[in-house]
Amino acid sequence: MxxxxxxxxxxxxxxMNEKEMKAMGMKIxxxxxxxxxxxxxxxxxxxxxxxxxxxxxxxxxxxxTNHHCGYGTVQGLSSVDHNYLLNGxxxxxxxxxxxxxxxxVTFIVRIDDVTTQVKKGITKEMSDSAVNKLVMSNIxxxxxxxxxxxxxxALVKSFFYDxxxxxxxxxxxxxxRLVAFPPxxxxxxxxxxxxxxxxxxxxxxxxxxxxxxxxxxxxxxAKENIPFTxxxxxxxxxxxxxxxxxxxxxxxxxxxSEYLTSDGVAEIMKTLDPAxxxxxEKRLAIMEASMKQSESNFIKYASKQAGIANYYKKxxxxxxxxxxxxxxxxxxxxxxxxxxxxxxxxxxxxxYAGVIDSLRSQYKVQEPIIHLNEYINxxxxxxxxxxxxxxxxxxxxxxxxxxxxxxxxxxVNEIKEFRKSIDLATDQKIAEELFAIFINDIxxxxxxxxxxxxxxxxxxxxxxxxxxxAFSAEKNLSKLKSMIQFDPLLTMYKYIxxxxxxxxxxxxxxxxxxxKMYGKYIQALQSYYVGKPFYPDANSTLRxxxxxxxxxxxQDGMQYNFYTxxxxxxxxxxxxxxxxxxxxxxxxxxxxxxYGQYAINHQGKSTVPLAFLASNHTTGGNSGSPxxxxxxxxxxxxxxxIWEGTMSDVLFDPNLCRNITLDIRYTLFIxxxxxxxxxxxxxMRLVRTEPKITLLQRIFGK
Numbered sequence: 001m002x003x004x005x006x007x008x009x010x011x012x013x014x015x016m017n018e019k020e021m022k023a024m025g026m027k028i029x030x031x032x033x034x035x036x037x038x039x040x041x042x043x044x045x046x047x048x049x050x051x052x053x054x055x056x057x058x059x060x061x062x063x064x065t066n067h068h069c070g071y072g073t074v075q076g077l078s079s080v081d082h083n084y085l086l087n088g089x090x091x092x093x094x095x096x097x098x099x100x101x102x103x104x105v106t107f108i109v110r111i112d113d114v115t116t117q118v119k120k121g122i123t124k125e126m127s128d129s130a131v132n133k134l135v136m137s138n139i140x141x142x143x144x145x146x147x148x149x150x151x152x153x154a155l156v157k158s159f160f161y162d163x164x165x166x167x168x169x170x171x172x173x174x175x176x177r178l179v180a181f182p183p184x185x186x187x188x189x190x191x192x193x194x195x196x197x198x199x200x201x202x203x204x205x206x207x208x209x210x211x212x213x214x215x216x217x218x219x220x221x222a223k224e225n226i227p228f229t230x231x232x233x234x235x236x237x238x239x240x241x242x243x244x245x246x247x248x249x250x251x252x253x254x255x256x257s258e259y260l261t262s263d264g265v266a267e268i269m270k271t272l273d274p275a276x277x278x279x280x281e282k283r284l285a286i287m288e289a290s291m292k293q294s295e296s297n298f299i300k301y302a303s304k305q306a307g308i309a310n311y312y313k314k315x316x317x318x319x320x321x322x323x324x325x326x327x328x329x330x331x332x333x334x335x336x337x338x339x340x341x342x343x344x345x346x347x348x349x350x351x352y353a354g355v356i357d358s359l360r361s362q363y364k365v366q367e368p369i370i371h372l373n374e375y376i377n378x379x380x381x382x383x384x385x386x387x388x389x390x391x392x393x394x395x396x397x398x399x400x401x402x403x404x405x406x407x408x409x410x411x412v413n414e415i416k417e418f419r420k421s422i423d424l425a426t427d428q429k430i431a432e433e434l435f436a437i438f439i440n441d442i443x444x445x446x447x448x449x450x451x452x453x454x455x456x457x458x459x460x461x462x463x464x465x466x467x468x469x470a471f472s473a474e475k476n477l478s479k480l481k482s483m484i485q486f487d488p489l490l491t492m493y494k495y496i497x498x499x500x501x502x503x504x505x506x507x508x509x510x511x512x513x514x515x516k517m518y519g520k521y522i523q524a525l526q527s528y529y530v531g532k533p534f535y536p537d538a539n540s541t542l543r544x545x546x547x548x549x550x551x552x553x554x555q556d557g558m559q560y561n562f563y564t565x566x567x568x569x570x571x572x573x574x575x576x577x578x579x580x581x582x583x584x585x586x587x588x589x590x591x592x593x594x595y596g597q598y599a600i601n602h603q604g605k606s607t608v609p610l611a612f613l614a615s616n617h618t619t620g621g622n623s624g625s626p627x628x629x630x631x632x633x634x635x636x637x638x639x640x641x642i643w644e645g646t647m648s649d650v651l652f653d654p655n656l657c658r659n660i661t662l663d664i665r666y667t668l669f670i671x672x673x674x675x676x677x678x679x680x681x682x683x684m685r686l687v688r689t690e691p692k693i694t695l696l697q698r699i700f701g702k
Contacts, residue, residue, distance in 0.1 A: 005617050005652040006535040007253050007543040009166070010034035010042060011111050016533045021546055025246030027630040033250070033544060036110045041632055042542065043231035045250050047106040047170075048624055049073070051540075053251035054105060054208075055626035055634065057236060058683045061210035061228030062179065063105060064667070065624030066639045067187030068310070070206035072303045073100045074181050080295060085302055088183035088583075090675030097177035097209055099221050105176055105210055108542050109152050109169040117142055118156060118165040128516060135162075142167065159536040161519040168541060173228060175211035175221045180671050180680060182206075183583055184302075189569060191579030192309045196317050196643040198560050200611045200660050201569035204639040205667045207680065234626060237633035238665050239689040240600065241612055243562050245549040249616040249638050249659065251625030253538035253545075256649045259522060261356060262331035263363040265650060269328065271371050273319040275441075279378040280312040282433050290426040297423050314620075314646050321647030321656065330651075341528055352524040359517050366510040372442060373507050376500045379438040383431040384422045388462045389493020391415065392484055399481040408480060412472050415462055428457040448492060460489040538619055545622075547615035552658055554644045560658075563612040565602050566590055566666070589673055598669040609663040612636065618659040619649050627661045633687060636661035 004024070008017055014030035021030075034042045048054035052069035056062065071085070077098055078084045091097045118138050122131055139156045146154035152169040159166060181187065186203035194200055210228035213219035241247075257264065287305045291298045322328075335356050342348045381387055395411050402408065431453055461467050461483065474480050484490060526534055535543075551562040570590050573582040589595070593606045600609055614627065618638055627636040638661050641648065645657035668686075672678045 004545070004547045004615065005654065006533075007256065007538050007545050007617055007619075008535050009111070010250070010542055010544050013544060017544075017546075021246075021248075024546065024548065025630045026248070026546070028632045032632055033248075034111075039231040041232060041234075041250060041628070042108055044233050045108075045542065045626060047252050048208075049103055049105075051254065051621055052623045053621065053625040053638075055250075055624075055637070056210075056230045056233045057634065058685075059229060059233055060683055061212075061230060062233075062680070062683060063176075063208045063210060064626075064634075064637060065206055065208070066637060066662075067182065067202075067204045067206050068306060068639070069624045070178070070181060070208065071187075071306060073103050074178065074206070075299065075303045076101075077178065078299060080299070083295075083299065084178075084181055085184055085299065088186070088675070089178060089181045090671065090677040091179050091680075092677065093679065094209075094227070097179050100176050100178055100208065101221075103176045103208070104172050104174045105208075106153075106170050106172040109150075109171055111542070112167045112169070113164070114142060114156060114167045115163075115165045128512070132512070139165075157539055157541055159539070160522045160534070161515050163519055163522060164536070166541070171218060173210045173212060173218045175219060175225050177209050177211060178206075179209050180207040180675055180677055182670055182674070185581050185583045186586065186670060186674070188306070189580065189582065190572065192313065193579050195310060196313045196640060196646060198613065198642045198658070198660065199564045199568060200640065201564055201566075201572055202611070202639070202662070203666060203670055204662050205637055205670075207671070233685075234628075234634040235632075235685045235687050236664055236668070237629055237631070237635050237687050237689060238598065238668065239687075240609060240663070240665065241549045241563070241629070241635055243549055243551070246546070246630040247549055247614045247616055247635070247661075248544060248546045248628045249614075249618055249622060249625045250544055250628060251542070251618075251622045251638065252540050253543050253619045254540050254621030256538040256619055258535075258537055258650065258652070259518065259525065260331070260650060261359050261363075261521070262328050262335060263360045265322065265327050265331055267363055267367065267370065268650060269319060269322050271367060272374055273315045275371065275374045276315050276378055277312060277319070279375070279382070279434060279437060280308055280315075282437065283382060283430055284309055284312060286426060286429050286433060290423055290429075297426065300421055300423055301426070311620075313643070317643035317646035318649065319647075321644060321653070322651060324644075324656075325647065325651055325653055327647070327651050338524070338528055342524065348524070348527075352520065355517060355521050355524065359514065359521065362510060362514050362517065366507070366514070369503060369507045369510060372503050373500075375438050375442055376496070376503065379434040380496050381500070382434050383427050384418075385424070385427050385457065385460070385462055385489065386431060386493060386496070388415075388418060389489045389497070391418075392461065392487055392490040392493065393497075396481065396484045396490065399477060399484060402477065405475045405477060405480055409472075412468065415468060418462070424457060424463055428454075431457070448495070452488065452492060455488045456492055460487050462487075462489055538621065540621055545616040545618055547617070549612060549614045550658075551613055552642075552655065554642070554656060560613065560642075562614075563663070564610045565600075566595075566608040566610055567602065567605065569610060583674070586670075586674055594673060595669060596673055598665040598672075600665075608666055608669050610666045612661050612663055613642070613658045614661060615654065615657065616659045617648060617652055617657065622659070627659075631689075634664055636664050637667065638662075 011034050018030040034040055044056040046054045048065045054063045054065035057064050074084050143154040154169055156167045182203050189202050211225040212228040216229050287301050291301050342352045457463050551560045572580050574580040595608050598608050599606050622638050625638040626634050627638050629635045640660040642658045648657040672681050
């Protein structure tokens with residue numbers, strides 16, 4: 001029993017998964033993973049920022065996550081004089097840790113089933129709109145009352161297409177500080193070339209610390225705040241992994257669509273992914289050319305480029321994997337069997353007959369709508385300047401209510417800060433190229449000419465220093481309003497916004513219909529696969545995935561070993577290619593074999609383990625998730641999947657789907673030896689698993 005599909009709710013593990021997990025090698029109990037009454041592993045897992053996972057690795061609030069999860073934050077802390085992206089950062093003591101404005105970590109306190117409360121008052125006679133309105137009202141009241149009575153944030157989330165609802169109580173900490181962050185030559189080593197790929201040699205980690213007030217509660221940044229004391233933190237096992245070891249990933253996977261029909265899969269393969277890939281390919285080429293022009297442009301676009309490239313390559317891999325698995329045909333065969341099962345029973349026919357056909361019809365209606373929506377988001381609204389038209393709309397609205405021109409200063413400052421974050425020439429090039437793609441592929445002129453686009457980049461408050469300075473100096477509110485009202489960017493943005501909102505309204509109506517149909521379809525599947533445990537699609541809520549350490553054969557004649565080492569990274573080092581430029585200090589450590597307690601013997605040579613593969617079912621949002629061994633100890637940090645298996649968001653193939661983990665020993669080696677920050681290592685609980693000794697070995701001492 002190896003690769004295991006599923007992203008499981010932790011509070012249901014005891015009844016649904018514990019037996020299987022133990023059969024696969026797990027040594028702890030389900031209650032060690034999730035327990036409301038006692039400290040458990042859930043209390044050491046956090047939502048990091050807005051879309052990643054992190055893990056608490058010390059009793060003083062140290063949090064480990066991925067380099068790419070902290071990249072945007074560290075970009076904001078960087079400058080040409082202090083370029084933490086290129087040079088890295090390692091605090092030499094606690095007082096040197098850098099505050100990270102806007103960054104937060106969130107703990108889950110508990111999860112409750114609130115389906116009955118949410119559906120209270122629903123009757124069969126109610127219309128869909130009436131049901132939706134009542135559900136939203138019940139959720140709002142429940143969240144408000146829970147927050148009032150417990151003091152915790154409360155969020156109700158839908159599962160199984162509105163068949164089930166769970167409420168998540170959470171606590172957010174906003175004083176978070178940077179502790180350790182390797183330079184790009186380690187944390188982004190391999191760049192886009194190696195993204196979603198194996199073998200992998202990226203030291204994808206960053207370390208932060210949570211601070212709290214003296215009562216250990218959340219507090220805004222203050223010098224008197226102290227390191228947070230968690231209910232639970234991870235012990236770190238530095239003994240390493242071997243093939244077939246049990247592993248578990250605990251985190252917040254973003255979104256999957258595992259129960260799509262063949263028509264839902266076809267929408268991804270024939271409409272969504274091809275459009276996304278085509279548009280982002282052009283956008284990335286422009287960004288990458290700009291980043292090579294100057295260090296200033298590199299800093300401005302490094303994080304944006306990484307984010308855009310990440311999903312560009314993911315969608316390419318997803319499309320290839322679905323094609324390789326013949327996913328549409330595979331789903332259709334399953335649907336034929338399902339329809340046959342429905343038709344064998346009159347009651348089932350009454351409840352579920354026609355559900356597949358209804359879904360197919362709605363997907364056909366939705367096809368041009370979702371196609372346009374994708375092109376609006378990926379092309380028209382991609383340029384930073386164009387999206388800033390929303391600020392002008394806010395300014396115009398504010399101009400009707402403010403009593404003094406001084407009240408507009410905050411907007412002026414916002415625009416000035418925005419200008420520092422982009423290169424106008426780069427953004428204009430992106431706008432011109434993507435608008436041309438939109439007009440060519442959608443098939444109608446969106447009333448935006450090239451001349452109008454150029455005018456935006458020359459004469460808008462957002463882009464012109466002269467216009468912004470004149471606006472800042474103007475005291476007459478009526479003239480200020482006029483300057484905003486006739487700004488060429490506002491004219492353009494209002495048009496795009498109106499087209500987008502009109503189309504989005506139609507799309508949401510279609511998706512509500514699909515959602516209701518899928519709700520019935522899921523009910524039918526749960527009866528069809530009676531006795532089979534069902535996991536809900538990922539929706540950024542706390543989940544557990546489990547599998548084994550294992551390599552794979554992605555193609556005939558190709559073998560992926562389950563781990564990589566520093567030796568392999570050094571062989572990739574190329575001073576002439578930016579993505580593969582390794583810091584000299586790391587090269588020196590490798591040359592001297594100065595690895596400390598993290599060394600292993602690999603093929604007769606001393607080196608450091610770097611990354612390993614396992615068969616845990618993961619997706620976006622699992623970035624930074626703790627990868628845990630059979631005893632509940634931390635052995636690595638999840639940071640990617642292999643390209644061949646990225647279709648696991650839609651279809652899990654146990655032969656191809658593997659997650660990529662940064663070995664914890666490489667993380668600790670970089671902190672201690674490269675960053676000279678052993679004081680951080682000393683704060684953590686490092687353990688080793690002693691090898692088993694047989695009776696004969698005890699007797700004879702061998």
